[in-house]
Amino acid sequence: MDIEPFTLERWFAAHEHEADIMLAESGIRSLPASRFDLDPGNLGYVIPTNGEPKLRAEVGARYGRTADEVLFTCGAQEANFLVFLSLLNDDDHAVVVTPTYQSLHSVPESLADVTCVDLEPPEWTLDPDAVAKAIRPDTSLIVVNNPNNPTGRYHSQETIEALYEIAADHGAYLLCDEVYRLLAEDPIPPVASMGQYGISTTSLTKAYGLAGLRFGWLAGPPEIINAAWNWKDYTTISPSPLSQHIAQQALDTENEREILTTNRTLAHKNRQTTRAFLDRHGLDWYDPVGVNGFVTVPDGFATGMSFCERVVREESVVLAPGDAFGYPNRFRIGFGLPSEALTAGLSRLDTFFDRHS
Incomplete structure (x- = not known):
């Protein structure tokens, strides 16, 4: 059995630990353990x-x-x-x-x-x-x-x-x-x-x-x-x-209903915030279900990898290069994190785009 290296996980291993903001997380924000009997x-x-x-x-x-x-x-x-x-x-x-x-x-x-x-x-x-x-x-x-x-x-x-x-x-x-x-x-x-x-x-x-x-x-x-x-x-x-x-x-039925309702509301709110950000910068995606979007790479960058490398180096924000999915003209953005953290990450991306426009 011979298997390819997991490109996305190696990317995260290289950058996620030391970066300030993770805008490539593929799930909804984490619940506190204190919510449950442990x-x-x-x-x-x-x-x-x-x-x-x-x-x-x-x-x-x-x-x-x-x-x-x-x-x-x-x-x-x-x-x-x-x-x-x-x-x-x-x-x-x-x-x-x-x-x-x-x-x-x-x-x-x-x-x-x-x-x-x-x-x-x-x-x-x-x-x-x-x-x-x-x-x-x-x-x-x-x-x-x-x-x-x-x-x-x-x-x-x-x-x-x-x-x-x-x-x-x-x-x-x-x-x-x-x-x-x-x-x-x-x-x-x-x-x-x-x-x-x-x-x-x-x-x-x-x-x-x-x-x-x-x-x-x-x-x-x-x-x-x-x-x-x-x-x-x-x-x-x-x-x-x-x-x-x-x-x-x-x-449990009641807990599950509350968790999923809250998480869907967060995903909807954050999707709107992310959509507005992409519109401001002329970037395209397919309006997603879930908490991931697959976005076109901005002009001036050859690949998703080169774009994401610059972003993490200059703004300490992690995005996921589309190269990891076979699409070097895209990058993945995750918007399931807490809204405050999403806003902070997108603000840093605004600064990045202003600098490179």
Whole structure:
């Protein structure tokens, strides 16, 4: 298994720690630990190691699935990784919709043959016919994330159902990374609820503001869950009992409603602020769902990387170069942070643009 370096994570490792303001964060602002009861009891393994059965049943009900069709993981990253290990090898083929978070194509590429199907800018539309044309007899998996990272495009229910039918018609699975789904005002049904070939992965990171929990799950058919659980014995074994304890509180109906309502309001407000900033400077994006926008690089800069390097060096503000997503003419901006911090970051960018205009 040979895998490409994770360009975005290496960029963050080089710059995030010492910079003053992070304008490339891909999730909503973090909640304080003091909001929750932090005593899970004894710090042993969660037994059974796939997660507490009652909580898995509650999560499974969101997808029309049982507790045995849910596996708790260390974030969505592990959930996706376990699915790829369970479904892909040298004899398999996968179709991946890009641009996307790098692990959603780099991990499959390390395990199997992969065909990428690009979204169509500037609105980043997804053509199901293009996915259908990429299918081969050995295709076992189609991969999409919705809403999309980095573009913020939220593909319609009709489009995702078309992808599901394409997968099902060929006996392949559709994996949808849905970490931003609950930041939408009117979320479409999750892919795992669409039928036996649907797999959903998500976490409490992006929409809930609980990145530090490293708590996520995958929901899908039992054969995939069992295979992924088998691989999980070799990765993290069980969820963290502290993470699961806090997750159970966050997913309580009343708490969850309050968290998501507050976070959607923040995302809406910050999106308007960011849109006004981009308009002032003549920069374009597709109006996103979630808390990421994929923005055109300003005139005078050859690539997103050269632009972002100058910004972090001169203003101590971190943006994400579009080069990390295969689009060197773009950069990603994250606007999920507290509004005061967003305003401060955009003010520094105003100063940067004034200096380089």
